[in-house]
Structures are given as C-alpha cells and as structure tokens.
Amino acid sequence: MAGPDGTGSDMLHAEPTDSAGSAQPVRLGRKRDHSRDAQILDAALEVLAETGYAGMTIDLVAARAKAGKATLYRRWSSKEEMVLGAVGRMKRSQVPLDQLPDTGTLRGDLLALFKPQSLDEAVYKMKVLAGLASMISTHAGLDEAVDDAIVAPWADAHRALMQRAADRGEIPNSANIDTVSQVIPSVAAYRALIRRKPFDRDFLVSWIDGVVLPALHHGSTGTSSL
C-alpha cells in the first residue's frame, strides 16, 4: 500500500505519462532522493522499537533521520502508511529459505532453526511488531504485512522441513503439514506480542515435543475417524 519501493507511490503529482500528448514528459527540478527512504524507515523502526507506535511521533522520526516533516509526508501520506512501509522493509532481511538446516531428523531440524543469530533478529522484529500492534486493529493491510514479514516465512520454513521428513518417511503422509507448520509461528507470535513472555528454547522444546511431533506422527483425524 503505497510503499516507497520505486513502484510509483508518488502522491502529489501523477506519473508524467498520463497526460495525453503532453509537451514535456520529463520531470523538472531536483530529483527525489530515494536513498533517504531507507534512512527514514530505519529511523522509524528504531523509534518504533523504542517507544511503540503511540510514543512514536513524526517529529521524532524526522529529527532522528535529520529530515523535515514534509519530506516524510511527500513519501507517505500518513504516519500509518510510513509504518506500513517500514514493516515492509523488514521482509527483505529474511531467513535463507533455501539453505535450511539438515540434521537428519525433523526434531533436530526444528531445533536447529532456532539459532542465536536468528533469535536476536527475531527479538528485534518482535519488539517492532509489539510497537505497532495498535495499528493492526485500525489499519487494513497491516496484518497481512506483519504476517508476510514475520510469521509466514517462519511457517514456510517449518513446512519445508516437515515435507522433507514426510518425503523420507519419518512422518506419515497423512500428517496435516499445512496446519501443523503454523503452530509454532502462531503460538510464538501470540506469546511474544500478546503475552510478552520470552520466546526461549524451553518453550520451543515443549511445543515441539508436546504438540508438533505428536500431531505429525499420528496423522490427520477426520470426522469419520470418531
């Protein structure tokens, strides 16, 4: 939604190509410095992580980015849009989806995914997300952006690991991988965002052993089975 990523998010003057037979399609004047986008969004993320959405003021973000307010509003139409853009920025720095761990067992893979460097990154992301929790309720696309940036990639990794385990016969093919792969990411998001409890290894182990692996080993249970 009006991201700054060069997709034509300009909001004060339309694309120069729309006017029919326009004499000069070239845009005059100083070009907008899109390298400022990243600096501003980083400043926004910092402030968001520090003070939360409510405590984040436009003036503070502008001051931290050494930018004027008008520069911000030229890029995003509101505080919410700006935060939306900032969240979108987090998507890029993502777990390497192709180089997943391979320990030989699903349990080992799931635990291996939980590494210190991933943890630090996850903690920062959760801080940011916690900061903007308020917006989710009032802003349409944000929930999807959050899911795309944080939870979905994680679930995708889980799904890949589980599918590999099913392929090698470690778990039955009847297992409902699509649903089970969402367990840890969803519960972790709930735990981190709502409960604000630490997402540590003990928690991870108890859920892997208590829910995920049992559910996968048994296979899906349909209405007919009971």
Place this chain on the structure above:
Amino acid sequence: MAGPDGTGSDMLHAEPTDSAGSAQPVRLGRKRDHSRDAQILDAALEVLAETGYAGMTIDLVAARAKAGKATLYRRWSSKEEMVLGAVGRMKRSQVPLDQLPDTGTLRGDLLALFKPQSLDEAVYKMKVLAGLASMISTHAGLDEAVDDAIVAPWADAHRALMQRAADRGEIPNSANIDTVSQVIPSVAAYRALIRRKPFDRDFLVSWIDGVVLPALHHGSTGTSSL
C-alpha cells in the same frame, strides 16, 4: 502519577487495605462511590469496542458515563490505566467453567464449546482487545490481564474437557494436555488480534482435526523417542 489529593496511593486498589494496625483508621470526607467504577469502565469498554483505543477520548467516556473528567482521573492516573482497569473487568463475565458441554466424545465437546452465544461474547471481547492492542506493547500488566480475561479461561475449559477424555480412556494419559489445551486459544487469539481474520467453524474444525486430536492421540514425544 498520583492524583492531586495528598493520598495519591489508592489509584488502582480502592480498598483501604488497612490490614493490621493501620495508621489512620478514620477516612474523612465523602466516600468514593465505587459503584461509579463499574459504570465508567462499562462506558469505556463500549467506546473501546466502537472506536478503538485511538478514537476513545476521555471526554467521550466521561460523557457516556455521565461523569466528570476529574472523577475518572481520581480513579485512574491516565487513559491507559483506565483501559487496564476495564480489561480487568472483563474477567468476571466468564464462560461457565463448571457446566461444560458433555457430548460423549472430546471432538464433540470441543465443537460444542463453540456456540453462538459464546461466539457473540467472544466477538465483542475480540473487538475490545483489538482496540487496545496498542497498549500491550507499552504496558506491563496488560498482557497478563488480556490473557486472564480471554485466553486463559478458554484454555482452562479445553484442559478440563481433555482431562475428562483422558479419564474415560478416550485419549492416552501420556498426552501433553497442558500444552495442547493452549493450541486453539493461542492460535485463535493470534488469528483474531494480529491477522484479523474471522474465527469461524471451518477454522476450528481444521485445527481440531489437524493438530489437537492427532497430538493428543499420539501422546507426548520426548527426546528419547527420536
């Protein structure tokens, strides 16, 4: 933080708490009318559900409760504290913890728990929670209050139903009931609060059959088992 009156301490716990050998036994002046607390908090919950936290103004709550702003600030030191109190109030109106459904099977019980009246109530609660999502990140006790008010009672009901199923032999005693009972409530909260997707019957069924029942039937999986 404290009010303008010298006392300044009775902000969140209105009771005198003169436990043993209280210094000042007599409290002079007009007593604070604690029946106003409930009326004000109900008004706050209404406004919260209607407009969200950002749209909720103190003047609006005061006007709806036919109270003065000073009356609100005498009880809670800020808008946020008031909302905290309002959430705490939701704990009371809880699902009947003793008269749970009994259909004969765990699957039937879990589905029976999901009834229209419970749904309406849950929808209202979720609206309220969605409205105050912003505060969770910045306010210490709110996460616990939310959990106590919404998720924990639900998990408790699930735990009771599962324990009953284990008692009658429907599921093995090795099942990790404590953890599995949190699956649906946690994921539902994530779905409702973060993803803002409907919490409907289809979703419920897929998680009961895809995760909850399989996990219970297999029993807990320890490190040794793999």
Place this chain on the structure above:
Amino acid sequence: MAGPDGTGSDMLHAEPTDSAGSAQPVRLGRKRDHSRDAQILDAALEVLAETGYAGMTIDLVAARAKAGKATLYRRWSSKEEMVLGAVGRMKRSQVPLDQLPDTGTLRGDLLALFKPQSLDEAVYKMKVLAGLASMISTHAGLDEAVDDAIVAPWADAHRALMQRAADRGEIPNSANIDTVSQVIPSVAAYRALIRRKPFDRDFLVSWIDGVVLPALHHGSTGTSSL
C-alpha cells in the same frame, strides 16, 4: 446583598415568619455558628490581599479558616457573594468621623488626616480593593460597596473639613465643596487601583496645593462666568 451580618441572609430556608399560620415557626437542629463568619471573612480578606481575586480559591479560603467548603456556601451563595461580604466587613473599621483633626487651617486639616496609622490601614485596604478589582466589572452592587467602604467616608471627612473652613470664612461660600471634596479620594483611588503607584505625602501635597485649595478659594464657576 446577602451579607452575613445577622440580617437573615440564610439562603436555604426562608424566614420562619413568612408562611401564613405556619405550624412550627421554630427552627430545629443545631444553630449556625455565626462567629465563624468573621473568621472566614478575615481569611478571605487575607487571601484576597495576597493573591488577588483570580488567585483566591474557595478551597484556599476554607483551608485557611479551617472550615469546609459547604460551611462557606451555606453562608454565601458564591465566591463573589463571599467577597462582597468581606468588603462590607471593612466598612466597620472606619476613620472616626466625628473626631476630625483641627489645626486651624484647612490645609493643615487635610494634611493631618493623612497619618501613618491611617496610611497603613489605607494601604491594606487598597491591596484588598486591588485584589477584587476584577469583580467590580461583573458584579452589580460591588462598586457601591467599595465606594461606601473606602472612598465615600474619606470624601465625607474632606467635606466636613471644608465646610468648617467655609463656616469660619477661610474659603468663600460659593466654593463647590460637594465636588471638590471628591477630588483627593477619587484621584487617590485611581492612582492606587489603576496606576498602582504609591499614594504618598508628596502626591497629596501637590494635589492639595495644585487643585483643591485653588478651586475652593476661587469659588464655583458657572456657565455665565465665561
């Protein structure tokens, strides 16, 4: 206007004598302690002199008089009425109207009226008056009360001294004593209340010699004289 001076200023229940053939004209219950009136009004005058009308709060007056707010409002219907009563109280402590100075000359008499003890009293009165200047504009009877309490008695004294001078032939009978006797008090009030300049002996002398005595010696000037 509803002074506390025992004139039946009670405002919550009318005089017992008005209802025709009333069964019990007697007033039951504890009698109002009218000795508190004076203490409260003195406290009010103190606060008025110290902080002015705007800075004077009911709570402050009540606290200083060690009284409750209700005790004040039982006696006067508003802050303004109370101040009105306080001003009325100043009337009592008045210059001795019968024992005026007698130095032999009008000039000496006028100067003799201006004595240190009178000065201190006048300074305090002016402070009070300055404090309640605001009320005069919005409250009907106050201007008259102020005049009665401060300026009129002073002008009366001047008039008496001037009349005595006319009687003994020091000034012509044609002198417009009624008007001239108001010069010093009026100008002093203007100087003290509006200009907030000191009302000292130099000022007094310049007005006695520059205006009052010349005006009296020449006698009144009618239209016909020019």
Place this chain on the structure above:
Amino acid sequence: MAGPDGTGSDMLHAEPTDSAGSAQPVRLGRKRDHSRDAQILDAALEVLAETGYAGMTIDLVAARAKAGKATLYRRWSSKEEMVLGAVGRMKRSQVPLDQLPDTGTLRGDLLALFKPQSLDEAVYKMKVLAGLASMISTHAGLDEAVDDAIVAPWADAHRALMQRAADRGEIPNSANIDTVSQVIPSVAAYRALIRRKPFDRDFLVSWIDGVVLPALHHGSTGTSSL
C-alpha cells in the same frame, strides 16, 4: 513561561532584534505570520468587550480569529499576556492629538472635546478596560498600559488646551496645569471603572465648573500662601 520551541525568548517582542553582531543571521523555517497578531488581538478585544475577562476563553478567541490555540500560545505565554498585548494595541487608535477643538474659550474647548464619536470610542475602551480590571492587580505592566492607552492621552489633550488658554492670558500662568489636567481623566476613570456610573455631560460640566476652571483661575497655592 517559554514556549515548547527551544527559542522561548521571542514571546513579547517578535522582532529578531539582531541588533549588532547577531550570532545566528539566518532564521530557517516558515516565518511567523505577524499579520495574524493583529487579527487575534482584535478578536480578543471583541470577546473581552462582550464577555469580560472571566468569560473570555482561549478557545473562543482562537475560533473567532480562526486560529489554533498553539498559534496563540506561540505568541503569548498565557491568556493574561495575550490580553496585555491586546491592551497595548488600543494605544494606536488614539484621539487626534494635533487637531484639538478651538472654540475661543477653555471651557468651550473642554466641552468640545467631549463629542459623540469620542464618546463611542471611550465607551468601547471603557468596556474593554472594565473587562480586564481583574488583571491590573496581578500584572505588573498592565497599569501603565491602561494609563498609556486611555488616561494619559486624554490628560495630554487637556494640558494642551489649558496651556493654550494660559498663552492667550485666559488663565494665569501660575496655574498648576500639569496637575489640573489630570483631574477629569482620573476622576472619569475612577467613575467608569470603579463606580461604573455613566460618564455623561452633566458630570463633565459639574467638574469643569466646580473644580477645573476654579483651580486654574486661582493659580497654584503653595505652602507659603497659607
């Protein structure tokens, strides 16, 4: 006292006052629109004349001037300071000091000064002054501002007329013009502000004939003369 902006110094004197060797020559950002000052103060004077100081609210003044409250507080640190500025504005719209009436006699001149249009203006000014009488007691500079705006110019006019009369021999040179010229303005201010009585022609005539002209015709009376 100072505004929220770091500067905090330009509250009452908007000019940069970069007299000699100013440290920061360039003033960045949007310039303060000083044409708003006049509009705001005019609105303040209107409200002041209509409702008095107590009834005048910042929101009302801001609304009438179509300004935000912050714009007002950026210019004046408080309601009182703003009123102070408004009074200062009245100084400008002054009686024509050079084109005084010339009827041939002092008495005629003094009466001629009292014309309908002057009266209307005086009535408006008195209304304003009455409205802010409260502030005089608590605000340092206001007394002088009031005097400068209202009384002093009037006394100046009287002094000029009297000096002209002395020059043409109508009154003796020994007359204490400096003092006598203050009689009517001072007494009128007292009458209008404190007594709240009408300042009409009858009153004027009685003071001209009873005090002013007699005092002038007799000449000053020193201590030695009695």
Place this chain on the structure above:
DNA sequence: GCCTAACCGAGACGGTACGTCCGGTCTTTTT
C-alpha cells in the same frame, strides 16, 4: 436523658477552561 434536625470538616462529584502536545498541511529559504 434521649431524639431529631441542622450544623460542621473533609472531600468526592459534574462541568468547564487552561496550557501542552501531536498529526497533517503550508510556507520560507536553501540546494
């Protein structure tokens, strides 16, 4: 001597204005 009603100090209550802060827009100067 006891009952009843009005008194008293203390302070909670509804309402309203104050002065501050922030979101989003507009203006001035510089680049």
Place this chain on the structure above:
DNA sequence: AAAAAGACCGGACGTACCGTCTCGGTTAGGC
C-alpha cells in the same frame, strides 16, 4: 522542484477550580 526548518489549524490530554452533594460526627434544642 526537492530539501530542512518550522509555523499553522484542529483536537485530545491531564490539571485546577467552582459550586453541589455526601459522609461520619457533633451540637443544640424539644420532649
């Protein structure tokens, strides 16, 4: 024309005060 700086309008926040009402306790009468 875009950038930094900051003034602008509108509106919510939290505080203070006015005048009312309520609380527990005290002080007069009338019986």
